[in-house]
Structures are given as C-alpha cells and as structure tokens.
Amino acid sequence: MSDTCAYKDPDWEHQGQRLDCGRPRRSDDPKGYCILHSSDPRRDCTEFVDEVIRSLANRKGDFNGCNVPAGTIVDLSVQRLEPLPDFTATIWNEHSQFILGQRHLDGHVHLRFHGASFHDGVVLNLAGASFAGRLEVDLGGATFLDGSAANLSSCTFAGGARLILSQCRFEPRTELKMNSCTLREMVWINDDHQSGPLFAGVLQCRGANFECGATFMGSDFAERSTFEGVDLRNVTFRNCSLARTSLRNAISIEDAEFDNVRWATPAKQRKQRRASWRVAQSWRRLVDEANRVTIQDEVDAMASMSNEKITSGFAAAERVYRGLKKSYEKRADHPRAAEFHYGEMEMRRGVESQDVV
Numbered sequence: 001m002s003d004t005c006a007y008k009d010p011d012w013e014h015q016g017q018r019l020d021c022g023r024p025r026r027s028d029d030p031k032g033y034c035i036l037h038s039s040d041p042r043r044d045c046t047e048f049v050d051e052v053i054r055s056l057a058n059r060k061g062d063f064n065g066c067n068v069p070a071g072t073i074v075d076l077s078v079q080r081l082e083p084l085p086d087f088t089a090t091i092w093n094e095h096s097q098f099i100l101g102q103r104h105l106d107g108h109v110h111l112r113f114h115g116a117s118f119h120d121g122v123v124l125n126l127a128g129a130s131f132a133g134r135l136e137v138d139l140g141g142a143t144f145l146d147g148s149a150a151n152l153s154s155c156t157f158a159g160g161a162r163l164i165l166s167q168c169r170f171e172p173r174t175e176l177k178m179n180s181c182t183l184r185e186m187v188w189i190n191d192d193h194q195s196g197p198l199f200a201g202v203l204q205c206r207g208a209n210f211e212c213g214a215t216f217m218g219s220d221f222a223e224r225s226t227f228e229g230v231d232l233r234n235v236t237f238r239n240c241s242l243a244r245t246s247l248r249n250a251i252s253i254e255d256a257e258f259d260n261v262r263w264a265t266p267a268k269q270r271k272q273r274r275a276s277w278r279v280a281q282s283w284r285r286l287v288d289e290a291n292r293v294t295i296q297d298e299v300d301a302m303a304s305m306s307n308e309k310i311t312s313g314f315a316a317a318e319r320v321y322r323g324l325k326k327s328y329e330k331r332a333d334h335p336r337a338a339e340f341h342y343g344e345m346e347m348r349r350g351v352e353s354q355d356v357v
Contacts, residue, residue: 002025004034005022005024005032006021006031006032007034023055035048036048036052036067045069052074056079061083064088067090068092068093070093071095072093073099074097075099078101086110090113092116097123097125098125101128102127106133112136114140115140119148122147122149123150126152126155130155130156131157134160136163137163143171144176145174150175152178153204170200172222173222176203181208181209182209183211199216204226206227206230213233215238217240221241232247232251232256233256240260247296247297247320248317249316250320253326254327263294264296292342297317301350315347315351321343321344322344325340
C-alpha cells in the first residue's frame, strides 16, 4: 500500500491534475487517508491544524474534501495565504470554526468553500476582512445545517471582488450576518423550486451597503432577520418571504423591487408575538377591520412595553409601509399598493390616536 493519502477527488482527474492528495497517510485509518481527509472522530484537533498550517507554509492550499474534526478552530488570521486555501467540498463537523481575521486580501485568486457543509455549531467567521482585485469568496453550493452560522459583518468587497452565494443553502436555525458589510458586486441567493427555499435562516444586514445592488431569490427569512438601515436601492427580492423580516429605517425602499414576495396578515403575526395589554384593543380593531398584509415592524411596535416605543414603532412602520406602497406603484401593481397604503394610514392613525395609551 502507498504511503500517501488514498483520497481521490473526481475534479482533479477531470482537470488533468494528480489524483491523490500526496500527504502522508495515517497508519490507523481504514481507508488509508491522511489526517485531513480521515473521518476518524478520534483525530487530534491540534494535529489537524498543524497540517493545515504546514501545507500553507509549503504554498499548498488545496484542501478539497477535507473532513474537519469536531471542535477544531482553523485560525488563519496571521498565516501567509499564498495561495489562498481551497476548502471545496469540505465537511466542517460540530462546533468547528474557521477564522480569517481582519486582514486584506487582493489578487486574481479565490477563497473557496464551494460545496462545503457546515454542521451544528460551526461558525465561518470572515468578519472584518477586506477583499479587492478580482478575488472571489465562493460559498456557492455550500450547505449550512441547523445551528451553523456565517459571519461577514464589516467585510468589504472592492475593486471587482465578489461574494458568490449561488445555490448556497441555509437551513432553519442558521444565521448569516452581514452587518455593515460593503459589497460592490451583486449577491445572488438562487431559487430551487424542487427542493424549497435555499435560505431559511436568519439574515442580519444592519447597515450593509449593496453598492451595485443585490438579488435575493427563493429566501424564507426567519424571525430576527433585518435590513435595518440598509440602502435598498437596486435590491430585488424575488420569490421570498419577508413576513418576519424588519425593514425599519431602511433607505430607498421605494426603489427596491418586491416580486412575488410573501407577507403576513395580522392574524398570522399575532400567533408569532403577542401584543402588550396597552394596545390589545387597537390590535383587535385592526384584525377586525381587514385581513390586510402587515410587516414585522408593525408587530414589533405592537409588542412594545412603553407608549413612547409604541409611538416611535408606529412611525417607523408607517415609513416602511409608505416605501412599499411607492415601490408597488412604480410597477403598476395597484392592488398591492393599496394594501400597503391602508397599513400606512393605520400606522399614522396609531401615532396620532389618543386611544393608544
């Protein structure tokens, strides 16, 4: 038997590259795999990380198909990354982490997690990093399973750098943080009608800047998702559910496109969150008056525990309703625009009414 790892990646053969991993095989691995490709849960986390760092020091960044042991922290915040690591089709087991750190990466290269799977408790942490040149951060086809998260907060993509999320799946109880993230290339979360929404987790985009626009397709944003403070100019939501998503203080809502977006009704929203006793009577009146569409920001206002927060919440919801109304009016969808106009008027009445105490 060969002394090198027996792992073979079909893509290597297709591209005419060597078929084997080339790293030393583990003597106790039944498949003859190395420390990186072995699925043995008894592997030492430190030994795994040391091999990753050793490979990078030898300018070998190919980690295709690696199996990251549970609890392993792969911290590359101070490592030389030439070439950038390729974690295509890697398996990140429970509570492992990838940390890139607040570093600047540039060039015609790619940081790949294409087709990777992230299990419960795994955190892909790119927070604070900046990318430039023709660099691509590729999460296309990756799967974030229940309990995992990706943190891209305060990341900057400039000068042609791109974030690829095509066919990236976020299951329920996952989280994608993009707070204060700046992207100058379009973000795609594509739709897959056969297997359901590709995004079903929590998306947090407070203060994010989509300079060239963004398109979200086939996304079912979970509760606590927010686009608070985001400039939605040239942002498109297609085949999405925004029933539990906050648009509070979002900018240029009227310039966003909402195509086949699913909203909620007050009766459905009330099941998710109970209004405070101070506005219960007003809530019942709204439900009785019309089975209209509603937004999460109105529900949040209803659940506030002080008059001041209720009033400010109604005022914020009024602005969101007005922006949505104008967006639908621009596309001549007058029936839907009328529903949001009704919501706008209700929020205005809620601010002005002396009945809200």
